[in-house]
Amino acid sequence: MVIIATTFSDIYDLNEAITNDDNLNSLPNNLYYFTAYQYLLFAIAEFVDVCNVDIENHTAFTQETYNFTGDGSTIQYTLSPTPPALCELYVSINDVETTNYTFDSVLNTITFSSTPVLNDDIYIGAYIEGSFLVDLTINEKRILSEAMTIPYIESKINRSVQLDQMVYGTNLGIHSQANHNKVLSQEKQDKYLKIHQMIVRYSFRSDPDDLDNLVGDPDWY
Secondary structure, three states: OOOOOOEHHHHHOOOHHHHOOHHHHOOOHHHHHHHHHHHHHHHHHHHOOOOOOOOOOEEOOEEEEEEEEOOOOOOEEEOOOOOOOOOEEEEEEOOEEOOOEEEEOOOOEEEEOOOOOOOOEEEEEEEEOOEEOOOOOHHHHHHHHHHOHHHHHHHHHHHHHHHHHHHHOOOOOHHHHHHHHHHHHHHHHHHHHHHHHHHHHHHHHHOOOOOHHHHOOHHHO
16 A cells, blocks of 8 residues: 655745745755755644644655765766665756766766866765655644744844844944844744644644643743
């Protein structure tokens, strides 16, 4: 019997804030999925106690990364340590993604269609995106997707602080930084409230006689 399982991309694709983020979309695929997985782990921790299916046990995101420097003659590169089984690949030369290669999953080698030139910066990410072991309902997917926004907003606040310090120093950017972060902090609180309401509705529909679930977790506020 074939078991249909929800992939992590099924969750990520529901979150427009993350899928439309230019900073995230500029990352190599393996680093994008690594970052999204960190957000998803937060969402899982918030939802696991009331979810009707096991979301804590899952096939985790896994990756290995490799860096080589072209010597003008080598066309084949061996990946060590061994890449994850059945992995996806992201390959770039001088920060430009390329698909002009073949991958031998037995020998763990990458062979380029043409020889990288001297001092070319070769980057390879071998990764497994990850998935749940069961198929989630649309409501379960939406709750996880929305909850991912909390650490995403926190990362935006951190980036804002770092950027203002770089541009304005420790004093001149205080007003701009404070106003921008205030907006983001309010956005974060609003998102917490929305997620809490989604979980309450989910809990009630799953077990209308279990009134304890309607109380919610005070940590949501």
